[in-house]
Amino acid sequence: MIKVKDRKLLLLPGDGIGPEVVREVRKIIEWFNKNKSLDFKIEEGLVGGASYDKHKTPITDEVFYKALESEAVILGAVGGPKYDNLEFSKRPERALLKLRKELKLFANLRPAICFKQLVDASSLKPEIISGLDIMIVRELTGGIYFGEPRGIEPIENNERKGINTHTYTTNEIQRVARVAFDLAKKRKNKVTSCEKSNVMEAGILWREEVQSLKDKEYKKIELEHMLADNCAMQLLRNPKQFDVIVTDNLFGDILSDEAAMLTGSLGLLPSASLGARDKNGKTRSMYEPVHGSAPDIAGKNIANPIATILSLSMALKYSLDLDKEAEQIDKAVQSVLDDGLRTKDIMSKNMKEVSTSDMGDAIISKLK
Template sequence: MKITLLPGDGIGPEIVDAAVCVLKAVGIKKQIEFKFEKHLIGGAAIDATSVPLPEATITAALAADAVLLGAVGGPKWDACDPTLRPEKGLLAIRKALGLYCNLRPIRVSPFVAHLSPVKTERVEGVDLLIVRELTGGIYFGAHNEARINDDGVEEASDVELYTRPEVERIAEFALQAAHKRKGKVTSVDKANVLASSRMWRKIVEEKRAADYNSVNLEHLYVDNCAMQLVLNPKQFDVILTNNIFGDILSDEASVIAGSIGMLPSASLGDGTGMYEPIHGSAPDIAGQGIANPLGTILSAAMLLRYSLHNEEA
């Protein structure tokens, strides 16, 4: 199995190395031959090549069975041109690999429930999955940087755009996941004010009615969902939402588990999958040997599950 490693920035290299050690141990025990190859992304790529995602990295990722990513970004590159920020490398690799589905499992066992800032009785036993659309929406719509308009007022804009196929395929993934779990999907939108959300809601309902009648479907506005995640997180099974809402809600949900540093994610499409912890690059602790690699190790477990199809992982 060929795995492209993208250590990235900050603590990225050290947490990826820790996950590789675990994968090597699994390989020995399960007689799996792993081949690891490191490539540049993010700030490290900017420093070496002047771009956040070199062509060599894209080529290696496309040729791999899976990609394991550390983290990208840091204050060092804050002054970069907006089109050349480290985070642009992350968006570009997702697009290049066609990774339209991001999975973020949130599980709270009795052993770690006390670490959550939310009351133990509210979070103990939480087991939910956030399914986030990853390659559409406002992050990939047209961006107009700040300018002075005809009235002499400074303005900037970002466009939220979704197509029917984009919504259909992410809805399919969420409904299928719920069918294998507890049978409930909560679709999160802002249909009371956004046209894109009204289309999203309509398509999700059509997909459920056509193919997944046994799955219970409910809709929540994103502001209500943010509140419910704190008030009663146990009510959720699968949360389906768009790119920007999923980005925010998954970080909020991570706090339920006690630490964003302990949670994994998988980004999937029709080909090579990419796996990464959901925390940032934490440059303030890089190189000190104190970064928690658990999120990356659990991401490696998701790699085994979804790219190697090993359910034991």
């Protein structure tokens, strides 16, 4: 195999359990470097609360520029109760929002897959959840999280008013819809677009622009429009009716978390945040597990590293054109689960409970 040179991967462990799960990812990258003639240059940086503790800012310019220069960024988790009283601009989550916006990572891919070994971990009946494989595509840099004006201001009678603006343009809608349609072509040729066109003008625009793109460029893709609140209900009633769901920033935040919990554990699910391809076909990207920083279990070596390891798999597939290696990781994870190894969050009767580091080592043993 030809050596892959000068591919920079930036690891941002972050807060809580982030350093523990990212440590296992680093071990796997180093294994690929040693055994598969890959030559990734691994860099690490502080982000979130860890960065604030040292530098009084959730992300330094140095770390941000490292992210700009990297082929892919792999992030652990940010935040925790100790930072809840910081002013808004200093909170750990602002680092995440800055990376998404400044790297122009407009499309968030959130798979919700029910592993066959863990059907019983879901709160839904096995016949409803078994075989579930949904991809949610969430618009990530527009909508109510970034719209202006925003803020908190005083009004009469000694009261205050909070303002957030929900706004979208044709380009913002169509570029994320294009990602969803392209993914659907590799899956089941079906897209469900979700908005609130019954009460929001931005929802009407969303529906019209997604439909317009489908009619012009994706005639063979089946497109269904669904109100976001109905989609939330349908995810619980009959989740296997969906394949690819595309939606805005706010509804995508909510629906992707709901879909993730259908599978039984947030500790198993990765995500990708992608930007547009440049003239050389490269795209900026960031990969992270969908779980949070879980400060209550931080430092105990009991967190589930699988979601972060599968985030590395997504990075190999979507940013580094290493589909074979990505599939190797996916199969290793499946094999470890087949062997009955479980971290505490997915432990069940007659299985063997293992630590964070043991799970990482077991996955590496399957790669061998």
